[in-house]
Amino acid sequence: xxxxxxxKARLSTAIAVAAVAVLSWLYAAxxxxxxxxxSDLSGMWWANSYSPSMKTYLVGGGDIPLNDAGKKKYAEIQxxxxxxxxxxxxxxxxxxxGLPRSLATPYPFQIIDAxxxxxSWVYEQNRMIRGIAMDKPxxxxxxxxVIPFWNGxxxxxxxxxTLVIESGGFNESTFxxxxxxxxxxxxxxxxxxxxxxxxxxxxDIITIHDxxxxxxxxxxxxxxDNHDGLRMMDYICGEPHRDISHIKGINxxxxxxxxxxxxx
Amino acid sequence: xxxxxxxxxxxxMAECFPFRRNWLAASVAAxxxxxxxxxxxxxxxxxxxxxxxxxxPDFSSNNMxxxxxxxxxxxxxxxxFVPITSDPAxxxxxxxxxxxxxxxxxxxxxxxxxxxLQPWAAAEMKRTxxxxxxxxxxxxxxxxxxxxxxxxxxxxxxxxxYFLQTPKEVTILYSRGPNIRxxxxxxxxxxxxxxxxxxxxxxxxxxxxxxxxxxxLNDKTFIDFYHTPHTTQLHVVERYKLINGGKRMQGIATxxxxxxxxxxxxxxxxYIKHDLPIAxxxxxxxxxxxxxxxxADQAPIPQTKTPDF
Numbered sequence: 001x002x003x004x005x006x007x008k009a010r011l012s013t014a015i016a017v018a019a020v021a022v023l024s025w026l027y028a029a030x031x032x033x034x035x036x037x038x039s040d041l042s043g044m045w046w047a048n049s050y051s052p053s054m055k056t057y058l059v060g061g062g063d064i065p066l067n068d069a070g071k072k073k074y075a076e077i078q079x080x081x082x083x084x085x086x087x088x089x090x091x092x093x094x095x096x097x098g099l100p101r102s103l104a105t106p107y108p109f110q111i112i113d114a115x116x117x118x119x120s121w122v123y124e125q126n127r128m129i130r131g132i133a134m135d136k137p138x139x140x141x142x143x144x145x146v147i148p149f150w151n152g153x154x155x156x157x158x159x160x161x162t163l164v165i166e167s168g169g170f171n172e173s174t175f176x177x178x179x180x181x182x183x184x185x186x187x188x189x190x191x192x193x194x195x196x197x198x199x200x201x202x203x204d205i206i207t208i209h210d211x212x213x214x215x216x217x218x219x220x221x222x223x224x225d226n227h228d229g230l231r232m233m234d235y236i237c238g239e240p241h242r243d244i245s246h247i248k249g250i251n252x253x254x255x256x257x258x259x260x261x262x263x264x
Numbered sequence: 265x266x267x268x269x270x271x272x273x274x275x276x277m278a279e280c281f282p283f284r285r286n287w288l289a290a291s292v293a294a295x296x297x298x299x300x301x302x303x304x305x306x307x308x309x310x311x312x313x314x315x316x317x318x319x320x321p322d323f324s325s326n327n328m329x330x331x332x333x334x335x336x337x338x339x340x341x342x343x344x345f346v347p348i349t350s351d352p353a354x355x356x357x358x359x360x361x362x363x364x365x366x367x368x369x370x371x372x373x374x375x376x377x378x379x380x381l382q383p384w385a386a387a388e389m390k391r392t393x394x395x396x397x398x399x400x401x402x403x404x405x406x407x408x409x410x411x412x413x414x415x416x417x418x419x420x421x422x423x424x425x426y427f428l429q430t431p432k433e434v435t436i437l438y439s440r441g442p443n444i445r446x447x448x449x450x451x452x453x454x455x456x457x458x459x460x461x462x463x464x465x466x467x468x469x470x471x472x473x474x475x476x477x478x479x480x481l482n483d484k485t486f487i488d489f490y491h492t493p494h495t496t497q498l499h500v501v502e503r504y505k506l507i508n509g510g511k512r513m514q515g516i517a518t519x520x521x522x523x524x525x526x527x528x529x530x531x532x533x534x535y536i537k538h539d540l541p542i543a544x545x546x547x548x549x550x551x552x553x554x555x556x557x558x559x560a561d562q563a564p565i566p567q568t569k570t571p572d573f
Contacts, residue, residue: 091571114428115324131542237566
């Protein structure tokens with residue numbers, strides 16, 4: 001039984017990896033414009049669609065590969081969110097979304113090639129900051145566990161025109177998506193980020209490794225449009241924010257939230 | 265969110281330190297203690313400061329952040345008008361200077377006789393002072409996880425701030441909060457920017473200085489931790505300069521607000537380097553501050569009734 005599951009898991013992983021490879025080839029081959037400049041992702045980026053469920057972004061389709069512990073935890077979180085015994089602090093108090101949830105933000109974010117030795121991701125939503133140390137390995141698990149971060153600790157390097165970001169050292173205060181998908185403090189992620197479509201878009205494919213709650217690694221893919229020239233705005237929890245009603249899927253998400261109010 | 269007097273816990277400095285990072289607070293305080301002996305006496309002598317390849321001064325901290333030296337503004341030497349200081353009858357004694365003031369915490373009571381204050385501003389501060397002396401604690405934006413405004417943000421960088429310098433923008437990332445300021449370089453202000461917590465900032469370099477001009481501020485914050493009020497007419501020009509070979513930084517704010525002050529005035533503040541790269545710095549104010557510790561009647565931290573999305 002275990003071997004069968006293992007074979008199934010390996011097969012699923014292989015399918016997902018193949019899907020990423022095909023997608024990557026398609027996007028690399030598709031643009032007719034000028035090639036994106038290598039090693040510079042600086043700019044303002046903004047998704048044009050939003051889904052509360054990570055399943056929407058899952059590479060290869062199908063279901064999120066929760067293991068038994070993951071299914072149990074997911075059910076507990078969803079029940080807790082429904083009866084109010086669990087708070088979605090990222091929406092109630094606007095604490096950071098963590099990974100991979102923050103990648104689904106329907107608000108703009110900025111990538112800044114600074115300070116020296118770092119690349120910084122600055123989000124409008126929840127005023128999140130990700131400081132990515134470049135060209136140095138991620139700290140050891142032992143060191144990362146001393147002070148776990150909401151958005152994890154990140155280290156990056158370039159592989160051609162792709163920024164590879166490895167993250168670990170997450171706390172367990174966030175969900176993997178807005179539906180309450182779980183992750184543990186053993187979560188590790190690898191993101192491959194690059195410009196596509198001649199630099200008009202940014203692609204971030206994240207690999208989720210969390211053996212506590214998932215039967216195998218899985219990947220989610222996010223695409224953002226370039227909005228250079230757009231200025232960031234204040235984002236204060238509970239105050240009016242910029243109009244994002246044009247983001248596909250946002251009105252449906254808000255309607256669903258309103259039906260579940262109050263926030264918790 | 266109104267700025268009106270609301271009971272809040274003691275010091276803004278204490279509020280946003282997640283408990284597990286008390287070492288950081290302690291180290292910042294220790295550094296501040298060592299430096300405070302010279303701060304405010306005179307502008308520090310210049311030594312060559314690091315510069316970026318483009319030739320502009322390098323505020324990017326070389327894998328470090330800038331931490332505030334205390335939470336008070338100092339007078340700018342030679343200036344006639346000075347920032348609000350402690351009421352002589354009620355000297356402030358906070359964690360940073362405890363050994364020098366009897367090791368007993370005393371709250372910040374601003375000197376309402378300072379001639380920069382318009383009568384209504386002085387009256388508002390008197391009400392605040394009376395409430396504090398009566399045992400209550402006044403609302404302080406950063407202490408309750410709201411942005412500190414400008415120039416307030418200059419004071420409350422107990423946890424490091426990072427200057428990200430690019431040709432078109434200087435982005436200041438304040439770990440504490442976090443808070444983010446976007447300074448658009450070499451462009452004019454837009455016409456009538458909508459009031460916001462951190463306003464609209466444009467900037468340029470003048471020799472060794474980074475000059476930041478800010479308007480469009482709401483009136484929900486205070487100028488300083490003495491609860492000096494301001495209006496939406498507030499106009500702040502900050503001038504940051506590396507001193508002592510880039511080991512420290514000074515910031516001078518020139519403040520105009522015809523709605524709150526009788527005159528233009530300036531204030532000085534200093535920063536010390538904090539050995540914490542941005543990749544290792546995360547301090548989420550709302551992490552521990554949603555609880556009503558000690559049953560104090562605190563102002564609420566920012567929160568939603570219905571999720572944004």
